[in-house]
Amino acid sequence: MAEQERRGYEGFGGRVGEFASESEPWWRPRYTARTDAPNVVVVLIDDLGFSDLGPFGSEIPTPSIDRIAGDGWVFTNYRTAPMCSPARAALMTGLNPHRAGFGYVAHTDPGYPGFTCELPEDAPTLAESLRAGGYATFMVGKWHLTSESRLHDAADRSSWPLQRGFDHYFGSMDGFTSLHHPHRLVRDNSVVDVPEFPEGYFLTDELTDAALAMIDELRVNDAAKPFFLYFAHTSVHGPIQAKAPDIARHRGRYADGWNALREARFARQRELGIVPDRAQLPSGDQADDDRIPRWESLSAEERELFARHMEVYAAAVDEIDQSVGRLVARLEELGELENTVIVLASDNGGTAEGGSSGTRSYFAQFGHAAALPDDWVRDVPRDPAEIGGPKLFSQYPSGWARVSNTPFRSFKSSTYEGGVHAPLVVSWPASGIDARGLRDQFVFVSDLAPTILDLVGVPPLESRHGRPAQQPDGRSLAAVLGDPGAEGREAQYFECVGRRAMVDGDWKALSNVPPTPAEGAAGGSWELYRLSEDPTETRDLAAAEPERVAELAGRWHEEAWRNTVFPLDDDGSLHANRPASEAPLSDPVTLVPFRPPLERFRAAKLTVLRSFAVEASLDLDREAAGVVVAHGDQGGGYLLAFEDGAPLLTYNAYGDMHRAHGAALSPGPHELLLRVDELDGMRWRLRLDVDGATVAEIPGVPMLLGMAPFTGISVGYDYGGPVDWELHERHGSFRFSGGTILRLRYVPGARSQHDRTVLREIGAAVAAIAD
Structure with missing residues (x-):
């Protein structure tokens, strides 16, 4: 590689420039970027379902995202991790989630390599590679890649955004926050001292302001340097909130209920070619009918309450689109929109954590490890007009989450397609590629970083902190952009709280419950679907093809060992450690x-x-x-x-x-x-x-x-x-x-006797060996 570094790296997007110096530290820019190098903007939306954007069949107006999709590529077979932190870790490193340290969200460290909730020291991030390639690197929004015990003001900051490759950061490092009154904001490496938020404050607006300011300040000082902006929205994670004027625009839109809306989205998806004609909309138990009441069975009061929840959700999606529109407008003003690679995706499927009735008391039922008493109130009754505003924390009912994930079954944290099948849009008008539109190749979240680096012609860092970099699990799928017939990914394992799945070609085997210790890691009950004929998982072929099931379960087991998936949380106690x-x-x-x-x-x-x-x-x-x-x-x-x-x-x-x-x-x-x-x-x-x-x-x-x-x-x-x-x-x-x-x-x-936490000397044995 040394000779290649001295003369510049030839990638999909062309040559980056000249190598700076072989004596430079690993984190210094290793190249002088070309003056025509494209900018990179990655927009990640939290808990957004597959069908929630206009290009994927939604009735929610998203004109700015529609424009990006019209100028680029809409991926209909993109999959991600079933939860947010694992997806973000894979996006940032190109590694599979467990190899990136995130088999779970960034809240626990039970002492196993796949669950450290810290990015590995030898895994350069996309930001680190791009910065070494001469890019300015900016981030706004949700980080959620630092263990929560290392978020306080005296914590080791080695896993904070600036230490993982970003020149500037502004946002909430936790998993979510209130959009009207954020619980904690960080700028660069310091907490922001906000004695009182002004009337009408809204976090999505400030995040957008901060992103635009970072770009403007760069351009004032350097008119040519390319930038990488990672905009990780807090929306539409709960509590779902929006501004009153935006909510008002969606008033009455959801009076017909979730059954009718799901059918309407599915019909639009077929018209758009987002789902093939052979796809069937799951029904009955497969559609969680036991958890979701039929709209017609609800009282008028319930319908009004539940519709209000979805009006707020639609307004939040609308606001994300407005934010994207402001970014696009500024890039257009600067004359840089054409030469900007834009990647927009969701981190996982829509979530059913609101339950069958939704909630106006989000924390009454979210994030609990202890069993709740029978008389526990999960939704404190309050005026439905307050939903979405600053006076309460709400989450929409699971009936709307099923709509979000149309046409797929199940929800976030599941290894069914509803948990992992997400929207992905890529745009780069100046790419010179004429063949645009729909792409149905299988793409996984760990493919995004290698693809971006390939597109802009920046090599991934070969070392970090003096250690050879791990080889990424993802691979560049840049060729897919120019060639609708190019090959996508062939196979991928999935795992979340013991739920397992293996996709290999046309086939997918999954187990929706952890195996018992007696059954072994590859054991338990498995289902089998032929995705090429049944993309929505409606026909379980496990009984007819036991040998294929065994083969895929064995393949999952091999991948699990290679990717540090074990131990499985088979009894719910793993994350109590x-x-x-x-x-x-x-x-x-x-x-x-x-x-x-x-x-x-x-x-x-x-x-x-x-x-x-x-x-x-x-x-x-x-x-x-x-x-x-x-x-x-x-x-x-x-x-x-x-x-x-x-x-x-x-x-x-x-x-x-x-x-x-x-x-x-x-x-x-x-x-x-x-x-x-x-x-x-x-x-x-x-x-x-x-x-x-x-x-x-x-x-x-x-x-x-x-x-x-x-x-x-x-x-x-x-x-x-x-x-x-x-x-x-x-x-x-x-x-x-x-x-x-x-x-x-x-x-x-x-x-409390209900506290299941067990403190263990995690890492002590490794430290003793190192000493």
């Missing part, structure tokens, strides 16, 4: 007033699935007012404040509000103790003591579980999404005044 290094995050901590909130996961380790206490030393004036401490948002949380000199204790139980007031306190020093104690039935009791006497109590409320409280702990004000909307309407973030918060300390108590 966490590194013992997280233990200090549960130690008592003293917080400083008026600083940015304590990061979400760091804060959760003090409170979730346990009893805890908050100690506050205050010196009050006669007019004491404001928030002492707040933890959470409209999705659930608690808050201690003073109003008119009197203490106020507020608890938001996933939208069900509880408040308790104490008498006004005299000026001078006071010791406050907020005790949050676990009761039976996964409930808490909150008591506020002032100078040793109980002054306010909230008895018997549901515990905040899983991802709630989502917004971290803020001291001296209520950051971001308010815990108590009525208090927020009166005072905004309600910064504490009329006294001094001398000290505020969290003291975690006993862990």
Whole structure:
């Protein structure tokens, strides 16, 4: 390669330029990019179903995406991982998800190579290779490739975006956030200090503003340098939110219900050639009819509520299209649209996490490991007009998710096609390729990075941090663009929480449940589909072709070993294991007033699935007012404040509000103790003591579980999404005044019996060998 590096690399897109210096560090630009090198824009949409865009049969207006598709290629046989982090890891590295360290979302590290939730040190990212190839590299939006225990302000940042190849980053590094009041924003390597969000703030708009600013600032300083922009939308992941004017445009569009809409999308897909005529729309059990009521059976009130959920979802997709339109317009103004490679895709299929009725209380049913009591309220009733707005966190019902995944069956996290079959659009007007339109070749997410590098003529880095780079699992499919008859990918394994699948040519074998330990990793119940004749998996041929099933199950087993898939989460306990290094995050901590909130996961380790206490030393004036401490948002949380000199204790139980007031306190020093104690039935009791006497109590409320409280702990004000909307309407973030918060300390108590977490000395044996 040395000679090739000295004279420049010849790729699909031509020669990149001259090699900078053999003595340069691995991360420095290794080439001077050609002045005519194309820009690269990758737009990734979160939890978008196969049929949710205009080119794939949707009724949602997406004119900007339609334009891109009309100028390029629409891939009808693109598959991705069943969950978001695994797809993003494969996109960034060209590796299969488990080899990239992400057999699961970036929340746990049970101690196995396929589940580290960290990109491998010897796996250069697409951004790193492009930066070495002379590109400016920008990212906005959702990262979700750093373990949640390494998101706090003192964490090792080696897996943050800037350390993985991006010159600039702005967005939310967590898996999702509120679009009206983001729980935490990061710019480059630092948390953004936002004392209060302005009225009408919306994250999709700010992400787009930030992306345009990065491009503009580059062009002010360098008119020719090509750039790579990775725009990873937070939409349409839950909580599904949108702006009121956009929601209004879709009012009434979904009154006919999900059954009719699914049929209409399927008919359009056939007209567009997105699905072949031989495809059948799954029905009965295959269409999850047992989980999705028929629209005609619903009451008028239910129809209105459920339609509202989909109106908001459509508005969110609409807003993504508007964002794409703003990007396209700016590139056009700069005269660079023609020479920009645009790749637009979804990270996985649409999700059914909203359940059969959807929810206005997202965290009441999302992200829980513990079994919920029978009387648990999963959807706190509130005005349907508030869905999509800042006052509640919602998720659409599974009936609409089935529509999103038309014509396929099942949902996100499944290895059926509904979980892995996603939209993909590629555009490059200046490519010189005349043959455009539909492409039905099999493409997998790990093929995208090699394809992009091939198109722009940049070689992948051969080493990283002094170690030889892993060879990618994906391969360039650039030839497919110019040749509708070119070969696509032949085979690919899939795995998610023990669900397995193997596609090989026309055939797909899958097992929708993990095998028991006695059955072995290749055992269990398998289904078989001939995708060339039955792309929507309606005719199980396993009983008729047992030998083929055994062959594909064996092939999956071989691929699983090669790709570090094991161990399977066959009993649901794998991800209860966490590194013992997280233990200090549960130690008592003293917080400083008026600083940015304590990061979400760091804060959760003090409170979730346990009893805890908050100690506050205050010196009050006669007019004491404001928030002492707040933890959470409209999705659930608690808050201690003073109003008119009197203490106020507020608890938001996933939208069900509880408040308790104490008498006004005299000026001078006071010791406050907020005790949050676990009761039976996964409930808490909150008591506020002032100078040793109980002054306010909230008895018997549901515990905040899983991802709630989502917004971290803020001291001296209520950051971001308010815990108590009525208090927020009166005072905004309600910064504490009329006294001094001398000290505020969290003291975690006993862990709940429902906490399945097991801390293990993960990595200790490897470290001992290294020493």
